[in-house]
Amino acid sequence: MGKRIVVLGGGTAGTMVANRLARRLMDLIRSGELEILLITRSGRHVYQPGLLSVVFSEAFPEQIVREEKSLVHRDVTLVFDEIRRIRPDQSCVQSRTTEYPYDYLVIATGSRPDFDGVPGLKESARHFYNLEGALRLRDALASMKKGRILVVVEHPHKGPGAPVEFVLMLDDYLRRRGLREGIQLTYAFSDGRIHFLEPVADWALSQFERRGIAHQPFFRLEKVDPFKQRAFTSDGEEHPFDVLIAVPAHRGAPVVMQSGIGDDRGFIPTDRHTLKMEGDDRVYVIGDAANLPIPKGGSAYYQSEIVAQNLVSRLKGLPETSVYDGKGTFFLGSSLREAGFIAYDYGSFPKFAFGSEVLRWIKDMQGPAYWLKVRAIL
Numbered sequence: 001m002g003k004r005i006v007v008l009g010g011g012t013a014g015t016m017v018a019n020r021l022a023r024r025l026m027d028l029i030r031s032g033e034l035e036i037l038l039i040t041r042s043g044r045h046v047y048q049p050g051l052l053s054v055v056f057s058e059a060f061p062e063q064i065v066r067e068e069k070s071l072v073h074r075d076v077t078l079v080f081d082e083i084r085r086i087r088p089d090q091s092c093v094q095s096r097t098t099e100y101p102y103d104y105l106v107i108a109t110g111s112r113p114d115f116d117g118v119p120g121l122k123e124s125a126r127h128f129y130n131l132e133g134a135l136r137l138r139d140a141l142a143s144m145k146k147g148r149i150l151v152v153v154e155h156p157h158k159g160p161g162a163p164v165e166f167v168l169m170l171d172d173y174l175r176r177r178g179l180r181e182g183i184q185l186t187y188a189f190s191d192g193r194i195h196f197l198e199p200v201a202d203w204a205l206s207q208f209e210r211r212g213i214a215h216q217p218f219f220r221l222e223k224v225d226p227f228k229q230r231a232f233t234s235d236g237e238e239h240p241f242d243v244l245i246a247v248p249a250h251r252g253a254p255v256v257m258q259s260g261i262g263d264d265r266g267f268i269p270t271d272r273h274t275l276k277m278e279g280d281d282r283v284y285v286i287g288d289a290a291n292l293p294i295p296k297g298g299s300a301y302y303q304s305e306i307v308a309q310n311l312v313s314r315l316k317g318l319p320e321t322s323v324y325d326g327k328g329t330f331f332l333g334s335s336l337r338e339a340g341f342i343a344y345d346y347g348s349f350p351k352f353a354f355g356s357e358v359l360r361w362i363k364d365m366q367g368p369a370y371w372l373k374v375r376a377i378l
C-alpha cells in the first residue's frame with residue numbers, strides 16, 4: 001500500500017499545501033504510491049480579506065467565494081467531513097463516522113473569533129469575520145445616518161491589518177456619503193498600542209488623529225447590554241453605542257482543543273522553523289492554527305511552500321532542508337483609495353510602505369491573484 005498525506009482544513013493554507021504537493025508529486029500519486037487526502041468540512045471557500053470589500057459594497061459576495069472543489073488539483077482526493085479528534089498517538093484523524101489514517105499529517109484548521117468570551121457580545125456585536133457577518137454589517141452601515149460607532153479590538157486576531165484597515169476605510173466611506181460629521185467613531189483596543197507591529201501602530205495613530213477617530217487603549221471589555229446598547233469595561237466605565245463592531249480575541253479550531261493538542265487558546269505548539277507540531281516528527285502545522293510568534297495572516301503562502309518542499313524531500317528519501325524564517329506580508333488599506341504594505345520575519349524590524357495609490361491598485365489585484373495562489377499556480 002502507498003503512503004498517505006492527510007491535509008486537515010481546506011482554507012487558505014490547507015488548499016495551498018495540498019495543491020503544491022499534488023503538482024510536485026503527480027507521478028507518485030498516479031502510480032498509486034501516494035495519496036494526498038484533503039479533508040475539510042465546508043464546500044465553500046471564502047477569500048477572507050475580501051470580506052472588507054463586501055462591507056463597503058466594493059465587492060459582491062460571489063466575487064470572494066468559490067466552490068472548494070473548483071480550487072483543488074485533480075490529483076488531490078477531496079473529502080468533506082468534520083474531524084472530531086486528531087489522534088497523533090494512532091496516526092489518524094477521526095470524524096463521527098470514520099477514521100482516516102495518515103503517514104504524514106498537515107493541520108491547517110485556522111482560527112476563529114470567540115464571541116462567547118464576553119457576556120452579551122454575541123447578541124450585540126456586528127463583525128466582518130464571515131460572509132453573513134459582513135453582509136449584516138454592510139446593511140447596518142448603509143442605513144446609519146448619525147450616532148456612535150464603537151469598534152472593540154482584542155488580540156490575537158486573524159487579518160493582522162484588518163481592524164485598523166476597517167476603521168480607516170469606514171472613515172473614508174462615511175466622508176464620501178457626507179455622514180462623517182454626525183457619526184462619532186471610536187477605536188478601542190485591549191493593549192497599550194493601536195497595533196502590535198510598532199511601525200503600523202505609529203502610522204495608524206497619526207492617521208486617527210488627523211481624521212478625528214477617537215482611540216482608547218487598555219479597553220478591557222467585561223460585558224455588553226444589547227438592549228441599552230452599552231459596553232462595560234473592567235474600570236467600571238460605561239460606553240454607549242449605536243453600532244458595536246467587535247474583533248474578539250481568537251481561538252484555534254474546537255477540534256484542536258478536543259484532541260488535547262493545543263495551548264490554552266487552542267493554538268498548536270509548533271516549531272518555529274520546521275513547522276512541525278512539537279514532539280511529533282510526522283505532523284506539520286501551518287496557517288492560523290500554529291502558535292507561532294507572528295501575526296495570524298500573511299504567512300500561509302510561505303509556510304505552505306516550506307512544508308511542501310520538506311514533504312517532497314521526505315517522500316524522495318532526501319533530508320528536509322527548508323527552514324521557515326517567519327516571513328509574512330500583508331496589505332493594509334488606508335482609505336478606499338490608498339493602501340500600505342508590511343513585510344516581517346522573525347529576525348528583523350517590520351518593513352513597511354504606507355499611503356500609496358499604486359499599492360492600493362496592487363492590493364486590489366490580490367483578490368484575483370488569490371485564486372491562482374491557492375491553486376498553487378502563482
Ligand SMILES: Cc1cc2nc3c(=O)[nH]c(=O)nc-3n(C[C@H](O)[C@H](O)[C@H](O)COP(=O)(O)OP(=O)(O)OC[C@H]3O[C@@H](n4cnc5c(N)ncnc54)[C@H](O)[C@@H]3O)c2cc1C
Nearest residue numbers: 009010011012013041048049083109110159287288297298
Ligand atoms: C476580514 C479579514 C481580513 C483579512 N485580511 C488579510 C490580509 O490582508 N492578508 C492576509 O494574509 N490575511 C488576511 N486575513 C487572514 C487570512 O484570511 C487567514 O490568516 C487565513 O485564511 C488563514 O488560513 P488558514 O488556512 O490557517 O485558515 P482558514 O483559511 O480559516 O481555513 C481553515 C479551514 O479549516 C477547516 N476546518 C476547521 N476545523 C475543521 C474540522 N474539525 N474538520 C474539517 N475542517 C475543519 C475550516 O472549515 C476552514 O476551511 C484576513 C482575514 C479576515 C477575516
